[in-house]
Amino acid sequence: MKGIVTVLGKDSVGIIAKICTYMSERNVNVLDIAQTIVDGYFNMMMVVDLNGAAEPLTSMVVGLDALGRDIGVVVRLQHEDIFNAMHRI
Amino acid sequence: MITIDEARETIRMISEANLDVRTITMGINLLDCADGSCEAFCRKIYDKIVRKAERLVQVGEGIAMEYGVPVVNKRISVTPISLAAAGCGCDCENYVNVAKTLDRAAQTTGVNFIGGFSALVHKGITSEDRKLLDSIPLALAETERVCSSVNVASTRSGINVNAVNAIGRLLKDTAMMTRDRNSIGCAKFVVFCNAVEDNPFMAGAFHGTGEGDAAINVGVSGPGVIERALENVRGADFETLCETIKRTAFKITRVGQLVAQEAARRLHVPFGVIDLSLAPTPAIGDSIAEILQEMGLEQPGAPGTTAAIAILNDSVKKGGVMASSYVGGLSGAFIPVSEDHGMIEAVRAGALTLEKLEAMTCVCSVGLDMIAIPGDTPVETLSGIILDEMAIGMINNKTTAVRIIPVIGKNVGDVVEFGGLLGLAPVMAVNRFRCTDFVQRGGRIPAPIHSFRN
Numbered sequence: 114m115k116g117i118v119t120v121l122g123k124d125s126v127g128i129i130a131k132i133c134t135y136m137s138e139r140n141v142n143v144l145d146i147a148q149t150i151v152d153g154y155f156n157m158m159m160v161v162d163l164n165g166a167a168e169p170l171t172s173m174v175v176g177l178d179a180l181g182r183d184i185g186v187v188v189r190l191q192h193e194d195i196f197n198a199m200h201r202i
Numbered sequence: 203m204i205t206i207d208e209a210r211e212t213i214r215m216i217s218e219a220n221l222d223v224r225t226i227t228m229g230i231n232l233l234d235c236a237d238g239s240c241e242a243f244c245r246k247i248y249d250k251i252v253r254k255a256e257r258l259v260q261v262g263e264g265i266a267m268e269y270g271v272p273v274v275n276k277r278i279s280v281t282p283i284s285l286a287a288a289g290c291g292c293d294c295e296n297y298v299n300v301a302k303t304l305d306r307a308a309q310t311t312g313v314n315f316i317g318g319f320s321a322l323v324h325k326g327i328t329s330e331d332r333k334l335l336d337s338i339p340l341a342l343a344e345t346e347r348v349c350s351s352v353n354v355a356s357t358r359s360g361i362n363v364n365a366v367n368a369i370g371r372l373l374k375d376t377a378m379m380t381r382d383r384n385s386i387g388c389a390k391f392v393v394f395c396n397a398v399e400d401n402p403f404m405a406g407a408f409h410g411t412g413e414g415d416a417a418i419n420v421g422v423s424g425p426g427v428i429e430r431a432l433e434n435v436r437g438a439d440f441e442t443l444c445e446t447i448k449r450t451a452f453k454i455t456r457v458g459q460l461v462a463q464e465a466a467r468r469l470h471v472p473f474g475v476i477d478l479s480l481a482p483t484p485a486i487g488d489s490i491a492e493i494l495q496e497m498g499l500e501q502p503g504a505p506g507t508t509a510a511i512a513i514l515n516d517s518v519k520k521g522g523v524m525a526s527s528y529v530g531g532l533s534g535a536f537i538p539v540s541e542d543h544g545m546i547e548a549v550r551a552g553a554l555t556l557e558k559l560e561a562m563t564c565v566c567s568v569g570l571d572m573i574a575i576p577g578d579t580p581v582e583t584l585s586g587i588i589l590d591e592m593a594i595g596m597i598n599n600k601t602t603a604v605r606i607i608p609v610i611g612k613n614v615g616d617v618v619e620f621g622g623l624l625g626l627a628p629v630m631a632v633n634r635f636r637c638t639d640f641v642q643r644g645g646r647i648p649a650p651i652h653s654f655r656n
Binding site for chain 1: 208210212268271453457460
């Protein structure tokens with residue numbers, strides 16, 4: 114099972130580092146990262162492998178939301194199927 | 203692999219345009235609960251509903267969290283109670299206790315509405331149907347989450363005018379019994395022509411007799427997403443307009459399909475249908491009226507509105523059908539006045555009248571919905587309004603419905619607050635000319651010529 118992490122907010126030092134640390138502490142492997150800056154806003158998408166994750170998806174959703182608040186960005190973790198359903202036939 | 207732009211599009215639909223799954227509704231068959239004792243019947247239906255739907259709310263919330271898409275309502279529909287109770291043969295006076303049992307089961311399972319306090323009387327009324335009809339006003343007054351519906355017409359069998367007249371009286375009684383709460387009982391009751399058996403939306407949901415023991419039906423929504431998409435094609439021709447709606451409806455429906463399949467899998471209940479309806483809420487950015495305005499109408503109700511609704515309804519279906527393996531329910535655009543801030547505004551501005559809403563129901567998914575009218579509207583006029591709407595459904599081979607609220611003590615210009623998703627409604631004017639002698643003819647209106655397809 115794969116998850117998609119998206120980050121949206123004002124760019125600052127260490128956003129990716131903090132999220133990657135959160136992931137590695139829970140044994141979640143980062144498979145791919147893409148990022149853009151639009152109008153000074155930081156836009157990042159990360160594909161993560163949730164097989165073998167030390168925590169259930171729902172509790173990481175809550176944890177990442179809290180982490181995002183700490184660093185002033187919006188962090189979401191979602192099951193990748195919602196994106197596949199919408200954008201792939 | 204999903205691109206960052208695609209991920210962003212999905213997230214913006216959810217966070218900025220109010221994309222959500224409007225309801226996961228579990229249909230539950232109660233025909234096996236019949237018992238000669240009323241008490242035992244109530245116990246059996248309570249036990250069965252609670253057993254089947256025990257995890258419904260929890261599963262809905264889990265899916266919402268994992269996929270990051272809100273699942274707004276978790277609901278239950280049951281076999282029409284007049285049918286489930288018919289097998290009992292008990293001699294109880296009414297079915298109010300059954301409604302109270304349904305209410306308790308809804309509270310226990312945590313769902314916000316339970317539908318199916320219903321009867322199908324489009325051709326004739328059995329003694330159990332009669333008992334159920336007589337129970338509706340008190341049942342709606344004394345329960346909180348129970349929804350009721352009655353099918354009084356169909357393309358196949360015509361219109362049961364005796365039933366229509368009974369509903370006119372019933373509406374008035376229900377309004378009276380809940381007069382201290384703006385006659386809210388009527389907001390939980392709907393009268394149908396060509397009612398569907400797998401509708402997940404309230405107040406008209408029930409679990410039809412052609413269904414299995416249980417089913418998961420999901421209602422998708424997202425008027426805000428359609429409106430946002432149309433902002434990008436402002437001024438473009440109708441081909442572009444329709445294509446944009448279709449493409450967006452496809453994406454919305456795919457999310458519904460995913461959620462429905464996942465809910466069915468986790469609850470071990472077969473997936474029934476996706477209902478492709480665009481259902482507004484009172485929130486800004488979650489409105490059918492805003493779509494109509496984005497299409498180019500100054501206000502809903504302006505000339506062109508019926509065409510606009512027709513285009514919207516048809517394009518949503520065309521886009522949605524390919525996105526789901528099973529489409530059913532009501533599927534189209536809902537136009538409940540009190541639940542759509544843009545419709546409320548249009549009524550206040552004098553742009554939208556009852557007659558124009560009636561015209562819109564010829565081409566939208568259902569009918570006259572959540573419309574407050576003066577409480578002193580004569581019973582025969584209520585029957586006349588229902589009869590007109592039933593005729594539209596019967597002749598056009600579509601589902602039509604009426605959910606009107608004659609608000610006791612209120613007049614045109616007053617505004618009535620129902621609260622929550624039911625919103626608030628300006629009391630609308632009703633044509634004051636009488637139809638008494640017409641509706642009081644009674645009997646049945648024969649099935650239309652095009653029903654003879656065999």
